Amino acid sequence: MPEKLTIAVDGMGGDTGPDMVVPGLAISLERNPDARFLIFGDEALLVPQLDLHPQLRAACELVHTDVAVAMDDKPSQALRRGRRTSSMWLAISAVKDGRAQAAISAGNTGALMAMAKVILKTMSGVDRPAIAAIWPTLKGESVVLDVGATIGVDAHMLVEFAVMGEAMARTIFGLQRPTVGLLNIGVEEVKGLEEVRTAGRLLKEANLPIEYCGFIEGNHIGQGAVDVVVTEGFTGNIALKTAEGTAKQIAEYLRAAMSRTWSAKIGYLFARGAFNVLREKMDPRTMNGGVFLGLNGIVVKSHGGTDGFGFASAIDLALDMARNDLVARIARDLGKYYAQEDQAVQIEEKVVVS
Amino acid sequence: MPEKLTIAVDGMGGDTGPDMVVPGLAISLERNPDARFLIFGDEALLVPQLDLHPQLRAACELVHTDVAVAMDDKPSQALRRGRRTSSMWLAISAVKDGRAQAAISAGNTGALMAMAKVILKTMSGVDRPAIAAIWPTLKGESVVLDVGATIGVDAHMLVEFAVMGEAMARTIFGLQRPTVGLLNIGVEEVKGLEEVRTAGRLLKEANLPIEYCGFIEGNHIGQGAVDVVVTEGFTGNIALKTAEGTAKQIAEYLRAAMSRTWSAKIGYLFARGAFNVLREKMDPRTMNGGVFLGLNGIVVKSHGGTDGFGFASAIDLALDMARNDLVARIARDLGKYYAQEDQAVQIEEKVVVS
Numbered sequence: 001m002p003e004k005l006t007i008a009v010d011g012m013g014g015d016t017g018p019d020m021v022v023p024g025l026a027i028s029l030e031r032n033p034d035a036r037f038l039i040f041g042d043e044a045l046l047v048p049q050l051d052l053h054p055q056l057r058a059a060c061e062l063v064h065t066d067v068a069v070a071m072d073d074k075p076s077q078a079l080r081r082g083r084r085t086s087s088m089w090l091a092i093s094a095v096k097d098g099r100a101q102a103a104i105s106a107g108n109t110g111a112l113m114a115m116a117k118v119i120l121k122t123m124s125g126v127d128r129p130a131i132a133a134i135w136p137t138l139k140g141e142s143v144v145l146d147v148g149a150t151i152g153v154d155a156h157m158l159v160e161f162a163v164m165g166e167a168m169a170r171t172i173f174g175l176q177r178p179t180v181g182l183l184n185i186g187v188e189e190v191k192g193l194e195e196v197r198t199a200g201r202l203l204k205e206a207n208l209p210i211e212y213c214g215f216i217e218g219n220h221i222g223q224g225a226v227d228v229v230v231t232e233g234f235t236g237n238i239a240l241k242t243a244e245g246t247a248k249q250i251a252e253y254l255r256a257a258m259s260r261t262w263s264a265k266i267g268y269l270f271a272r273g274a275f276n277v278l279r280e281k282m283d284p285r286t287m288n289g290g291v292f293l294g295l296n297g298i299v300v301k302s303h304g305g306t307d308g309f310g311f312a313s314a315i316d317l318a319l320d321m322a323r324n325d326l327v328a329r330i331a332r333d334l335g336k337y338y339a340q341e342d343q344a345v346q347i348e349e350k351v352v353v354s
Numbered sequence: 355m356p357e358k359l360t361i362a363v364d365g366m367g368g369d370t371g372p373d374m375v376v377p378g379l380a381i382s383l384e385r386n387p388d389a390r391f392l393i394f395g396d397e398a399l400l401v402p403q404l405d406l407h408p409q410l411r412a413a414c415e416l417v418h419t420d421v422a423v424a425m426d427d428k429p430s431q432a433l434r435r436g437r438r439t440s441s442m443w444l445a446i447s448a449v450k451d452g453r454a455q456a457a458i459s460a461g462n463t464g465a466l467m468a469m470a471k472v473i474l475k476t477m478s479g480v481d482r483p484a485i486a487a488i489w490p491t492l493k494g495e496s497v498v499l500d501v502g503a504t505i506g507v508d509a510h511m512l513v514e515f516a517v518m519g520e521a522m523a524r525t526i527f528g529l530q531r532p533t534v535g536l537l538n539i540g541v542e543e544v545k546g547l548e549e550v551r552t553a554g555r556l557l558k559e560a561n562l563p564i565e566y567c568g569f570i571e572g573n574h575i576g577q578g579a580v581d582v583v584v585t586e587g588f589t590g591n592i593a594l595k596t597a598e599g600t601a602k603q604i605a606e607y608l609r610a611a612m613s614r615t616w617s618a619k620i621g622y623l624f625a626r627g628a629f630n631v632l633r634e635k636m637d638p639r640t641m642n643g644g645v646f647l648g649l650n651g652i653v654v655k656s657h658g659g660t661d662g663f664g665f666a667s668a669i670d671l672a673l674d675m676a677r678n679d680l681v682a683r684i685a686r687d688l689g690k691y692y693a694q695e696d697q698a699v700q701i702e703e704k705v706v707v708s
Contacts, residue, residue, distance in 0.1 A: 138603055148539055151547060185502055185591040190428065193505055193588055218595030222603035234547055235589045237539040241572030242593045246600040249492055249576035253635050254608075257628040264628035271621025274611040281607045 004036050005322050007315060008091040008100035009060075011041025012068035013107030014304045014311070018042070021106065022049035024302075024311025026056045031312070032319050035059065038100050040087040042066050065090060069111045071304055078111030079118065088112060092119045095297040101322035102298035104315055109301055113149055113292065120295040123331060125338050128153065129294035130161050130233070131301065132168055133240055134287045134317070139224030143169045143178075147290060148237035155198035158182065158230055162203060163333045164293040165228040166210050171324040172317065177209075178227035181216035183235065191215070195232075206340055209333075247282055285310030289317040293330065298322055358390050359676050361669060362445040362454035365395025366422035367461030368658045368665070372396070375460065376403035378656075378665025380410045385666070386673050389413065392454050394441040396420050419444060423465045425658055432465030433472065442466060446473045449651040455676035456652035458669055463655055467503055467646065474649040477685060479692050482507065483648035484515050484587070485655065486522055487594055488641050488671070493578030497523045497532075501644060502591035509552035512536065512584055516557060517687045518647040519582040520564050525678040526671070531565045532581035537589065538569035545569070549586075560694055563687075601636055639664030643671040647684065652676055 014020050018041060025037055037060035039046060050057045067085040069078045082089050088107050094100040096119050105112050113129065122129055130146035145165045150157065162180050169178035182200050184192040189200065192215065203212040216225050218239060231239070258268045258275075268275065280286070284303070288310040292299040298321050302314035368374050372395060379391055391414035393400060404411045421439040423432045436443050442461050448454040450473050459466050467483070476483055484500035499519045504511065516534050523532035536554050538546040543554065546569065557566040570579050572593060585593070612622045622629065634640070638657070642664040646653040652675050656668035 138606055151539070183592060185505070185588055185595075218592040218597075219599030219602070221596060222599040231592075234539055235592050238537060238572040238585075238589050239592050239596045241539075242575060242596050243572075243600045245573030245576040246597045247604060248573070250601060250604050250636065252492055253632055257632045257635075258625060260628055260631065264625040267621040267623070267625025267628065269621070270624060271612060271618040274614055274618035274621065277614065278607055278611045281611075282604065 004034050005319055006036040006038055006100040007318050007322070008094035008103040009037050009039045010088045010091040010103070010105035010107055011039045011046050011062075012087040013105040014302065014306070015071065017068075018045045018049045020306065020308055020311055022046065022053065022056070023308030024315060025060065026053040027308055027312035028315035028319070029056050029059055031316060035319055037061070038063065038091075038094055040065055040090040040094075041068065063090065069107050071108050073108055073111055075110040075114035078108060079114055082111070082115070089115050089119070092116050092297070092299060095299070096120055102300060102318040104300045104302060104318050106302035106304050106306065106311060106314075108304075109148070109290070112299065112301055116292055116295055116297075116299045120297040120299070122294050123296055123327075123334065125334055126160055126294040127157050129292055130164060131290040132165055132293050133290050134172070135221060135229070135240070135243070136281070136287055137222055137224030141173065141287070142221065142224055142227055142229055143172075144221065144229040144231070144236060144240065145293065146231065146233040146236050147240045148233045149292070150233040152234070153195060153232045155195045155202055158195060158199035158232070159202050159206070159337065160294065160334065162199075162210060162212070162228065162230045163208070163337050164330050165230060167329040167333050168291060168293065168321070168326060169227045171326050171329065172320050173227065175227060177211045179211045179213045180228040180230060181213045181220070181226035183218070183221075183229055183231035183239070184215035185217065187215045187217065189215075199230075206337065208337055208340070244284065247284075251282065286313055289314035291317065291321065296327065298326060358388050359456075359673055360390040360392055360454040361672050361676070362448035362457040363391050363393045364442045364445040364457070364459035364461055365393045365400050366441040367459040368656065368660070369425065371422070372399045372403045374660065374662055374665055376400065376407065376410070377662030378669060379414065380407040381662055381666035382669035382673070383410050383413055385670060389673055391415070392417065392445075392448050394419055394444040394448075395422065417444065423461050425462050427462055427465055429464040429468035432462060433468055436465070436469070443469050443473070446470050446651070446653060449653070450474055456654060456672040458654045458656060458672050460656035460658050460660065460665060460668075462658075463502070463644070466653065466655055470646055470649055470651075470653045474651040474653070476648050477650055477681075477688065479688055480514055480648040481511050483646055484518060485644040486519055486647050487644050488526070489575060489583070489594070489597070490635070490641055491576055491578030495527065495641070496575065496578055496581055496583055497526075498575065498583040498585070498590060498594065499647065500585065500587040500590050501594045502587045503646070504587040506588070507549060507586045509549045509556055512549060512553035512586070513556050513560070513691065514648070514688065516553075516564060516566070516582065516584045517562070517691050518684050519584060521683045521687050522645065522647065522675070522680060523581045525680050525683060526674050527581065529581060533565045533567045534582040534584060535567045535570035535574070535580035537572070537575075537583055537585035537593070539571065541569045541571065543569075553584075560691065562691060562694070598638065601638075605636065640667055643668035645671065645675065650681065652680060
């Protein structure tokens with residue numbers, strides 16, 4: 001690993017592209033003065049922005065391309081039009097070539113995942129990649145995966161997600177033994193989807209160095225019941241978006257309630273500091289960044305609609321994982337799991353033979 | 355339909371049983387003075403509670419049984435131990451026999467669904483029942499189903515859920531043409547689970563009197579994007595519980611923020627009225643009650659941990675649906691759907707033959 005970490009940046013991704021990306025890089029550089037950025041995108045749009053941030057200018061290299069994946073391109077379209085030329089493709093390729101230790105994009109999620117799979121490939125043994133999100137909880141933060149990469153999974157994939165999510169939680173939360181739970185519709189072992197129940201049995205019986213805590217339900221996520229919440233992509237995506245929607249809804253109720261009467265407005269003035277604390281707690285920008293796990297390289301997806309502050313959070317996340325060499329950790333952990341599985345199969349075969 | 359509606363009540367259901375059920379009935383009776391209640395349960399526990407509410411005493415009939423389903427009984431255990439004798443079984447049977455127009459229980463959900471299926475049977479043509487919840491939104495309320503009755507569904511079941519949920523929304527919200535959406539992980543037609551996409555096509559192509567609005571995502575539920583949100587039980591249950599958990603989490607953040615400083619505490623005093631409005635908005639007790647749809651009779655499940663106020667909301671819901679004869683409405687609507695399906699099959703067959 002080089003002394004200075006380099007992050008490959010899709011300069012054109014996101015609803016506003018360079019106008020959001022460059023300020024985000026500048027904010028992150030202040031917090032991570034050793035970082036280097038390799039930015040891909042349209043010079044005509046990026047240079048004027050970079051000129052506003054001389055310190056950042058010195059810490060980055062700009063590679064021009066005028067091809068950009070559109071936010072509404074289908075993954076297949078993006079692969080056809082943007083292969084080898086688009087800012088997104090080039091950023092991911094920089095990770096594959098070792099010129100960067102992680103890639104980041106605020107572009108189209110489907111296209112980013114499709115390109116990442118083509119360029120980086122899934123890790124040896126991994127069936128399907130996952131997207132991990134960081135979920136704010138009453139106890140701090142949890143890793144929740146998969147939030148939309150893989151629809152429909154079997155029990156083995158869920159176990160792989162558990163191993164990968166656990167490695168990520170160790171890396172970014174600095175925990176020795178993060179706790180892991182499977183998302184289900186009841187905590188009893190007889191309940192829920194067949195695959196989830198089987199995964200629960202595998203995690204319990206496997207002699208993995210994982211602190212598996214059993215099933216958890218939707219309302220336990222926000223309580224911080226476990227550090228890593230494992231689920232399939234369809235359900236995980238809906239849970240994540242439902243939580244975001246509920247937070248917005250309550251913020252709206254609160255705003256309406258606090259402006260209803262004069263007395264409430266006066267109360268708001270007195271409690272302004274408290275409301276600011278609450279706003280910070282609920283600010284989705286501080287938790288920005290979905291991490292692609294299960295590939296031979298780190299790719300972080302930022303929300304497309306975020307601002308520089310939010311993009312900076314996602315860069316911090318990418319740096320954190322690159323610094324701790326997340327991919328190597330996951331490879332090591334998965335290696336142990338697969339070795340055990342092989343052993344189990346051999347024992348079973350012996351039993352059958354004898 | 356008799357002039358006075360009678361609700362059959364499982365007097366023993368819920369974490370505290372009669373201590374919560376009887377006060378709940380008393381509250382609901384005040385709001386619905388014409389209602390009658392047929393209560394099943396242990397006289398020794400129910401009579402002392404009823405003696406505290408003479409008006410309720412006059413409006414109800416008590417049938418003694420000392421068998422009660424435990425909150426942690428498995429459905430199979432409950433069916434074995436509680437068949438024909440338990441307060442839960444007897445309450446549902448009263449609907450089947452026409453002695454009541456709806457049944458309500460705050461007991462064990464799995465047991466209640468298992469007994470309801472055995473006693474009432476699913477409606478002609480319906481494959482699987484659903485549990486519908488009422489979800490508070492920025493626009494008012496929406497019906498969300500299924501929230502946990504049926505795990506894994508095909509496209510036809512989703513269409514049946516749409517028809518049933520739409521009938522319920524017309525009944526309880528008094529809407530002429532409630533809007534219906536399918537919960538998915540993207541609004542584009544190419545995204546999501548195969549079954550959900552097929553159901554989307556069926557709802558679009560079928561000539562049903564349903565205002566189908568396409569796919570919605572998790573964050574659209576709380577916005578009130580549609581009046582009826584249709585999904586499969588595993589995902590629906592997790593979405594519902596995730597929203598509940600998020601609401602609790604934010605309430606906790608708010609409580610902590612408002613007691614952090616003196617200034618915030620003073621602000622709280624001024625804004626107390628506003629906070630009370632907010633608390634009411636977020637009070638899960640006002641939205642209590644899961645409705646079992648697709649059976650030959652109305653069964654409402656109340657939260658087991660609610661209080662009398664919450665139980666009364668669930669009774670109101672049961673009365674509302676009984677008053678509007680929800681089951682007949684659903685039967686009529688489903689009849690139209692099945693007739694169209696048959697026609698489609700016949701046309702297809704003709705095409706094949708010719």
